[in-house]
Amino acid sequence: MIFKNLKASSAILNKAKELGASLAGIAAVKDLKSAPSFTFAPQMPNAGKGVGTRENDLGLKPGEVLWPENAKSIFVIAVFHPEDKPEMDWWFGRVDPPGNRVLAKICRELCSWIEDNFSIKTVHLPYHVEKGGTYLKDSAVMAGLGCIGKNNILVTPEYGPRVRLRAIALDADLPSTGPRQFNPCADCEEFCRKACPQKAFDHVLYSKEDYGQQILPGRDGSFSRPVCNGQMELDINTAQEEEAEGFDSPVKIIKYCRRCESACPVGKPVKAK
Template sequence: MNNDGILSASSAIIRKAKLLGADMAGFASLDDLISAPSFTFAPKMPGTDQGVGSRNNTTGLDSGKVKWPENCKSILVIAVSHPKESPEMDWWYGRVSPQGNKHLIKIIKDLCDWISETFSFEVFHFPYHIEKGGIYLKDAAVMAGLGCIGRNNMLVTPDFGPRVRLRALSVNVSMPSTGPIAFDPCRQCRDICRMVCPQKAFDRQVYTVEAYEQTMLPARYGEYSRPVCNKQMQKNISMAIEEPANDAGTEKPVRIIKYCRNCEMSCPVGKQS
């Protein structure tokens, strides 16, 4: 395929992602991701594959390392907005995955089918968990131009703030990268996100440039403590009570887990979302 063909395939794929329900979409290159901060940091961080939501590692690789699919050249990242008005998009109904996550999975599945039928590209649908062959989605989204890493350690987007969820696929063709973009709302903000953390997960420097030999660290300068945030997730699980779950399609009440979102809900960026 020549350059013009690649450019038009790239725009067609991004357009199709939005038609299928994504609010944002963009491409990052494999080369940009291999050297991106999470990909280099996570294998060095103690306890990377432990804590709430982690899974048994089936990649055959060391903890924190990403297993890239064969022939992967570019990664398409999509974001779906999770607005304040629809908190249920994020809730776990017992062991049933949140509705927002199901929506993301369907978009990526449909997009994979469409891309292979339309362009005959090889595609790969990344699972969520790194331990199962997934990738670090926030870095991928930054490199694809969807936003920046905020002082709350989340992807912050211009239109929806941090209130988005992500998923990705890869193709075996090098697509032009659509990012990163010049965007940094945190420069003019007074750390509202950090002050509302119920566990004070941002209160001290946990990771340093010297120890990790890299400058881009969790929450930018190393002040996000994953084990501390994890404590809140454990607490949210233990606080879950049985509630009616008609919107999840079950007649019987189930335990609904509502994980903490204080650091994203408080962010004023994209306030309309």
């Protein structure tokens, strides 16, 4: 059984890359249940509220994750989001960002391929936790894709924080591919925090004594989601109608802030002196 699962794991990882994933990895559900976001989010003030959340119609408590029946492994894929293609993350009216559509297509095709070739049941997880999704950043960390940076987002060795994530639940106990030893933030000058227009990292809000865990938002408990949300609300309110490919008339395009992401030097080509 171990050899069979190793073989399946290797084949699925390779197939994900073939379908367009830039990075891919596997995390065990049993490990994720004690990962930082999964334990902190249900305790967080205003959990389940703010830009990007959805109505909870599954009977979940705020911040709670609903695991698919018999899910044993979470397969995480990442797609590189180059800085010169900001439109990958733009909302065109109510249409999903192009990057999300790329990720969804990879997941759909990979789910079909896994079930056809290995008889492993899959669930393409929704993006939103309130709709049955998972905490993608922590899942990616436990799958070995990178670490959570001081900007409170995933930082990968290959692309820094410039990736977009999706996940699939599997009913097979596949070997985990992480976490990995990677900490580029240790001696960093905190370019990400300095770039934040709303100063979302200026004050420590959460402590290990109050929440019973060492790893907190922004690593040290300084990331304020409500303050960050304020910038996202501003981005929505100031969005303009523009001409866009594939639309017959101008459409309102929301361009969410990515300053902390763009400021991170990790994964950027080293410039010749």
